[in-house]
Structures are given as structure tokens and as C-alpha cells.
Amino acid sequence: MNSRLAMVLSVVFHPLLLPTYLFALLLYFLPQEAVSLPMEARRFVLLLVFITTFLLPSFGTFLMQKAGVVTTFTLDARIDRRWPLLMAAVCYTITTVLLYRQPYFDRIFFVVMGLITATVYATLFINQFWKISAHSMGLGGGLGILVLLHGWLPEPVLVYPIVAGIVICGAVMTARLSLGAHTTKQIYTGFVLGLLVGISLWGFAF
Numbered sequence: 001m002n003s004r005l006a007m008v009l010s011v012v013f014h015p016l017l018l019p020t021y022l023f024a025l026l027l028y029f030l031p032q033e034a035v036s037l038p039m040e041a042r043r044f045v046l047l048l049v050f051i052t053t054f055l056l057p058s059f060g061t062f063l064m065q066k067a068g069v070v071t072t073f074t075l076d077a078r079i080d081r082r083w084p085l086l087m088a089a090v091c092y093t094i095t096t097v098l099l100y101r102q103p104y105f106d107r108i109f110f111v112v113m114g115l116i117t118a119t120v121y122a123t124l125f126i127n128q129f130w131k132i133s134a135h136s137m138g139l140g141g142g143l144g145i146l147v148l149l150h151g152w153l154p155e156p157v158l159v160y161p162i163v164a165g166i167v168i169c170g171a172v173m174t175a176r177l178s179l180g181a182h183t184t185k186q187i188y189t190g191f192v193l194g195l196l197v198g199i200s201l202w203g204f205a206f
Contacts, residue, residue: 006175013172015138016088019053019116020046022142025161026112026149034153035106045099045109052095053116057088076181078131085124085134092117108149111201115145119197123190133182136190139169144198151202 027042061084070080100110119141126132143165150158
């Protein structure tokens with residue numbers, strides 16, 4: 001794969017952006033039976049997710065890089081990922097709690113955010129001793145959540161997003177390999193673990 005295209009895919013589908021994409025899909029694609037929140041309030045939820053799962057962790061990583069806590073903003077070295085991942089885990093946990101504590105938010109928001117947060121903690125734990133692919137973990141988790149929701153919804157409205165998700169996963173994982181960011185084992189292990197976390201609530205009544 002062309003290195004420029006591989007870099008674009010890696011940035012556009014950065015793990016910190018995936019929650020925003022997933023919630024945009026939930027808020028504006030799922031049928032009314034699944035999401036009862038008024039349309040005018042959905043922008044607030046999407047903005048909340050974008051700020052707490054992307055802007056805050058990104059800004060925190062930037063400050064860590066300026067302070068010398070991490071060597072590069074792209075976190076190429078495994079040891080550099082420890083504190084940014086921990087900060088992301090805290091931000092994601094706070095977001096999950098906020099979505100849980102507000103009674104007017106649909107329960108699906110809390111469930112999805114909780115699963116996303118679980119993938120972050122799994123990545124944080126594994127990163128202590130092995131450089132697993134955060135891109136693959138996030139993509140696998142996102143795809144798993146789509147499959148999980150597909151099983152919960154009464155109509156197969158997520159077929160096309162799931163197919164698109166599979167294509168995106170393949171393209172981004174290929175991009176990460178082309179850039180030499182990870183080994184094949186790190187890529188595929190991350191994807192499988194993320195997918196398992198995403199579908200971990202399969203069989204539970206929603």
C-alpha cells in the first residue's frame with residue numbers, strides 16, 4: 001500500500017476517533033425504537049463523546065510530549081503509550097459514568113461506551129508487556145459492537161455498516177503493516193481481542 005494512503009487511513013481511523021464515529025452511527029442511523037433521544041439533543045451527546053474521548057486525550061498526550069513524558073506524539077514506542085492510554089482510560093470511564101447516570105439517555109449509550117472503555121483497559125493492560133495494535137483493538141471492538149447491535153435490533157439495519165466496517169478494518173490493518181508500525185501478530189491479535197470484547201454481551205437481553 002502507498003505510504004501516504006496508509007498514513008491517511010491511520011489518522012482518519014485513529015482509535016481515539018472511533019467512539020465518535022460509532023456514536024454518530026448510533027445517533028443518526030439506528031431506528032427510533034433503539035434511540036429515543038430527541039434529535040435536537042443528539043448533537044450534545046455526540047459533542048460530549050468527541051470532547052471526552054478525542055480532544056481531551058489528544059490534548060493530554062500533546063502536553064505529555066511537550067513535558068518530555070513521551071518522546072513522540074504518535075507514541076511509536078510501547079513505553080510511551082502507558083500514560084496516554086491510562087489517561088484515555090480515565091476519560092472513557094468518566095464518559096461511561098456520565099452516560100449511565102443521566103436517566104434521559106438511552107441505555108444503549110452506556111452499554112456501547114462501556115464496551116469501548118473495556119477495549120481501552122485491555123489495550124492498557126497488554127501494553128505493559130507487549131506492543132499490541134491499538135488501531136486493531138479499536139477497529140475489532142467497533143466491528144464487534146456493530147455485530148452485537150445487529151443481533152439485538154429487530155430489523156437488519158446494520159448489515160451495510162457491518163460490511164463497510166469489515167472493509168475498513170482490512171484497509172487500516174493493511175495500512176499499519178505497510179507503515180511497519182506493528183507485526184502481523186500484533187495486528188491480528190489486537191483485532192481478535194477487540195472483536196471478542198465487542199461481542200462479549202452476546203446473548204444478554206438488551
